[in-house]
Amino acid sequence: DAEITQSPRHKITETGRQVTLACHQTWNHNNMFWYRQDLGHGLRLIHYSYGVQDTNKGEVSDGYSVSRSNTEDLPLTLESAASSQTSVYFCASSEATNTEAFFGQGTRLTVV
Amino acid sequence: GESVGLHLPTLSVQEGDNSIINCAYSNSASDYFIWYKQESGKGPQFIIDIRSNMDKRQGQRVTVLLNKTVKHLSLQIAATQPGDSAVYFCAEKLGGNKLTFGTGTQLKVEL
Numbered sequence: 001d002a003e004i005t006q007s008p009r010h011k012i013t014e015t016g017r018q019v020t021l022a023c024h025q026t027w028n029h030n031n032m033f034w035y036r037q038d039l040g041h042g043l044r045l046i047h048y049s050y051g052v053q054d055t056n057k058g059e060v061s062d063g064y065s066v067s068r069s070n071t072e073d074l075p076l077t078l079e080s081a082a083s084s085q086t087s088v089y090f091c092a093s094s095e096a097t098n099t100e101a102f103f104g105q106g107t108r109l110t111v112v
Numbered sequence: 113g114e115s116v117g118l119h120l121p122t123l124s125v126q127e128g129d130n131s132i133i134n135c136a137y138s139n140s141a142s143d144y145f146i147w148y149k150q151e152s153g154k155g156p157q158f159i160i161d162i163r164s165n166m167d168k169r170q171g172q173r174v175t176v177l178l179n180k181t182v183k184h185l186s187l188q189i190a191a192t193q194p195g196d197s198a199v200y201f202c203a204e205k206l207g208g209n210k211l212t213f214g215t216g217t218q219l220k221v222e223l
Contacts, residue, residue, distance in 0.1 A: 092155075101158075104155050106154070
């Protein structure tokens with residue numbers, strides 16, 4: 001079955017380190033998204049991509065970057081991890097306009 | 113700025129009763145809306161969606177109502193079951209393909 005997977009599921013890192021969270025989908029969806037989820041804020045969009053070589057900033061993009069070298073993957077990089085980036089991160093993908101987005105299981109990142 | 117919000121942070125219902133979760137959205141130009149369910153430790157799961165040219169859509173035990181006049185969205189769950197206990201999010205789409213989410217409502221089903 002097609003799916004979307006995130007790795008790792010849990011990570012602890014130190015302030016200042018570079019961290020990359022992986023997202024892989026097998027639906028061949030063009031649209032991919034990264035969200036962070038914090039108490040009181042719901043899901044907030046970090047970056048998104050509408051296809052290979054396309055990347056766009058979301059509402060909370062500072063300190064994060066993404067790259068889209070193929071359809072299946074959208075890795076999220078924290079250039080220099082900060083404690084404020086401790087959160088649960090969700091990747092999602094969707095097929096087209098006005099279709100639902102499918103979410104991964106999430107990555108819990110703790111920056112100490 | 114534009115936002116999607118929920119009226120009630122926590123809703124408690126008895127098993128077998130109907131549940132209604134409400135959502136207010138602020139952007140009248142939003143053209144697509146989705147309800148997601150999120151269980152503890154899991155990613156959001158699609159429940160039902162509705163386009164702005166509709167005012168009602170039904171699924172299995174769920175109904176979404178859209179009132180564009182007052183910019184209000186609701187999710188109705190019939191015969192609520194313990195497995196329905198979760199956080200429910202509404203989301204709206206305004207242009208492009210990205211969704212804006214509300215902060216969520218916790219639904220608790222009491223036996």
